[in-house]
Amino acid sequence: MAATARMRGGIGADGPFWDALENGEFRIARCRNCHTWMMPAHFRCGTCGSWEIGWEEVAPKGVVYAWTRNHMVSDVLKERRGDLPYVTVLVELPHAGGVRVPGMLVGDPPDLACGMPVNGTIHPAEERSRGYATMVWEAAA
């Protein structure tokens, strides 16, 4: 596990997701028994009942499922104020059963729209990412 203390909140079964990013890998949870992809990761597969959850490496390629351009953030995200305006996206991963992951999109492409193909690169942990390594997305060339 990473040295950074994990924040509270959410389901909390996604530790291996963050550990993988720190190791330079993009891994998504998948049931070892019925092979259902899971996002968010959980403690038990609600589809088949298995407790065996694996973490499969996935190519960081997807499409924009939804997006917003942020012009203001609340105190909850005050460490991002210096980045405004910035774009956040929900990226659909066709290679992982179509699960969707939230992320930041750099470059702010003029043709930004739902369905736009994107590629991701891993950014190291920093204060504004709350000490987590993150997958950051940009328009596919």
Place this chain on the structure above:
Amino acid sequence: MSGFRGATAVVGIGATPYYKRGTSPDPEMKLALRAIVAAAEDAGIDPSDIDGFVSYGSERNTGQKLMPALGTKSMRFAGLSWTHGGGIPAAVGLAAMAIHSGQAEIVAVYRAMAEGSNQRLQVAVTQDDTPAQFLANGIDMVLQRSAMRTQRMIEVDGVPASTLEAIAAAAYHHAQNNPGAAGHGTPLTHEKYAGSRFISEPYHLYDCSRENDGAACVILVSAERARTLGQKPAYLLSCPMGASARQGSREDNHEPYTSVGMIELAERMWAESGYGPEDVDVAQIYENFTGMAVGSIIDHGFCTAATAGDFICLDNLVAPNGGLPINTSGGNIADGFIHGMGLVLEAVRQIRGTSTNQVPGAKLSMMAGGPGDSCTSTCLFGSEETLTR
């Protein structure tokens, strides 16, 4: 239809003034007490006879803390419903279930907020709840996730962006007749709306709810008892809470994505109440953001994505003559925001005939909880004559 239908009613409503956030002269607990006592006086009930206390969200003023000041004789039921704004009708439902099952007789449902005693609502309600997946990526629990959902609703589902402005415009239109509304005296023109800054696209400033200091309360009793009290009862016809199979806490992997989680709830409400969307006279639609209220109206079956542009327009959303007048006090956007609790009071006023934007002869009055909450709820109030159908 269920045996629960019409078994209880709201007989008292009470609220403090809505103060600009951070400016309440009273601490949060005193606000809660003032609203509860006001609701009891409105009902003609001694505050010390209240024996049940229910709230939702991050409410900290528990029944046990309020008991000494209220002179409570016996607290027999207390509870907090999940989760945030989604828990408002559910809190009313918990109160009704406690009464219907004989656990309590007079139950207060309330919410109090004062930033000086607590903190910004968005911090208070989300700090232990927002997944790292969002916060690490610059995404707030509510604002940005709602904005993304609305963006796809517009871009992919084809709901016109004009529907967002219509929600805000209806709220400000009604606020002009409500002297207590925060937006009273400041009409919202198209130019003002369109010229306001973006917060998170597609949301302009005026697409976002206010946040106020204040408290609001309603008191429920059995239908039998309600008929012995002074106010015209607002009977609770149905009050479903929950989340369907593909919803719940799925971190935006819920389906359908652009739904606000109320499709199944609405189906249950129409089945339980015996009424449908075409029968509703007036609705209070919780709007944290206008686009989410649009989703709520669609989920409830008032219109579809294809017909939303025609249905969700200013003329159709305003009292007295619109097809579905909404947020007739001004709503969270233009009346004031005590975590949405004020919408319940306004739904009751419409049954009583005392709204500042009264829908003539309103008999069926709906209140929808927080759209997009991972567990949410909705409810339908009716007048005496709606019980016999």
